Amino acid sequence: MTLAHDLLTDAFGRVHDDLPTVVSGLTRDQLRWRPDDDANPVGWLVWHLTRVQDDHLAGVGQVEQAWTGLGYADRFGLPYPVEAHGYGHSSEDVAAFDVAGPDLLVDYHDAVHGLTLRVLDGLDDPAYERIVDARWDPPVTAAVRLVSVVNDITQHLGQAAYLRGLLERRG
Incomplete structure (x- = not known):
């Protein structure tokens, strides 16, 4: 495997490892x-980051x-x-988003992480140099798209973790 593969696998793996703790134990109302x-709620942020990863990695692969x-x-x-x-x-x-609890969010992210690893492999x-989106100038390569996804999902997971902290402080 390449260094790029190893770095991307590690980056996506960190989000995958941290995501369950952000939503674990939250109720439907808390999500x-x-x-x-x-504002975007925890549940929507986790769904969104997973949807973006799913959409973009499926496109790359x-x-x-x-x-x-x-x-x-x-x-x-x-x-x-x-x-x-x-x-x-x-x-x-965003207000229309609803999910019964965290399990479906985690299950979906697990499936997307599996897809991600298969695509990276x-x-x-x-x-990595293949053009995956010609609508931009310059056109977006697979490498640029993958780094962009890592940046996006990492930011959104941090936002969700911050909101979880606010929820916990509310009591």
């Missing part, structure tokens, strides 16, 4: 709690997303289009 009417391929879209039953991953969601869209050095 939906927003410190103000326009040219494979089907866990969201659709493993039936998570149906299991979540969210009032969003099946292709939605949270980008562009309004405050009302399938990449060789030339694959």
Whole structure:
């Protein structure tokens, strides 16, 4: 394996390892709690970061997303289009997010992490230079997309952990 593979596997693995502790033991109401009417709640943030990872890694690997391929879209039953991953969601869209508890969020993230590892295992050095999104200038390579996803999911997990801390301080 390459150094890039090892670094990316480690980075995605850190999010995967930390995510369950952020949502563990939270109730449905706590997963939906927003410190103000326009804030994103813990549950939505974890769903969003997992959806982005699923969407973007499936694109890099040219494979089907866990969201659709493993039936998570149906299991979540969210009032969003099946292709939605949270980008562009309004405050009302975020408020419509609901999940019974943390188990489904963790289960979905586990499935996406498995997909991520399979995609990373399938990449060789030339694959990192492949254009995966030509809508940008310059076009986005697989390497740039993967680093972008790591950056995004790490930030969102930190936001969710911060909100969990606020929930715990509220008592």
